[in-house]
Amino acid sequence: MATEQKPAYSPGLAGVVAGETEICWVDPNAGLMYRGYDIHKLAEEASFEEVAHLLIKGELPNFEQLGKFTRAIAAERTLPKQVLDVLRLMPKNTHPMDMLRTGVSMLAPFDVDLNDNSHEANVRKAIRLIAKVSTLITDGYRIQHGEEPLPEKSDLTLAGNFFYKLNGEVPQAWQIRMMDTIFILYADHEFNASTFAARVTASTLADMYAAVTSACGTLKGPLHGGANEESMKMLEEIKTPDRAEKWMMDALAQKKKIMGFGHRVYKKGDSRVPIMREIGRDLGKRVGKEQWVPICEQLEATMEREKQLCANVDLYAAPVFTMFGFDPALNTPIFAASRVAGWCAHVIEQHDHNRLIRPRSLYTGPELRPYPGTPHNGAPAKR
């Protein structure tokens, strides 16, 4: 067999630089920025639409641009009737992430710009996707629970409307602020697995809906977005802070993967954790559920002492979403409602500077061997 020089190989592509981006930088030393802006400042003050504009259009909007962009997203929230009909046909036990993935895929042919990968058409599709991914989640959830979707509230921002359509109550200003912060924290994270999947799909010049469908499928896994649903199961099992250390020690002794801990890039802390922790503490006081943050803190201290692994944002996002009244099955979809802005920004960037993403693999199968022939006439070839 002809041989070739073995290329450098990094399992899981750890440490491999697979492309360039101007959108986002994850600093291994617990930092994160979107197009040059520190996430902390954005998370404190900006609206999700402002950050989506930054990611999609490249710059923060001025007052007028923000109004226009916010209205453009709000105008695109409604789903085609046929998509709602399909959501109604799905089995009642369908996971919301599967509903979302199917819904995004089905939206594709309804978009007049589907096969136009120009920058302008991609921006138009991004606005539609950012709007409709939220609606797929909120309407899909209500349909699944035998309720009719609520009408949009056009005066609410994306984060506020999302809260309203799930909980059925108009959120107060502080709840909208928290929702915006959460959506901003999750909006992008450079070449994470789902974004990379979206870029791989886009790099074949497939359309944005195909790329976002790939991303939804990838986000579902518990090593990625699915971790925040799993983290909540763990916290529910632990119940009180005094049980956390023992729970963690037992789990580590059984060599279990603890959801909400560890990260491929962050080794000195996840930049988003302190903000999400503070939201958790504040929300805990407001809704009278103050046990979750101390449980997480106790787990953090034990994990740090035992394995020097840091918590990631999903650990604290899980109880925050629960305290907002959301079903834990929605934890990963909430992540998707925000991350779709990042996915779309990356698809635009990929299409604008495309090169097919096609790595090599390291062949570890048998050496070249002779084919023994096809079994025939009842006399199988020797295999």
Ligand SMILES: CC(C)(COP(=O)(O)OP(=O)(O)OC[C@H]1O[C@@H](n2cnc3c(N)ncnc32)[C@H](O)[C@@H]1OP(=O)(O)O)[C@@H](O)C(=O)NCCC(=O)NCCS
């Ligand atoms: C995120 C994750 C997939 C990163 O994987 P990775 O980069 O391949 O992990 P690392 O190479 O840093 O792992 C180093 C060691 O820590 C262990 N480790 C990593 N995360 C762990 C976790 N959450 N619980 C227990 N052990 C963990 C690994 O098993 C490995 O141990 P070993 O050296 O004895 O084999 C991994 O940390 C994980 O599975 N975390 C749980 C899921 C999660 O929270 N995902 C959300 C990420 S934002």
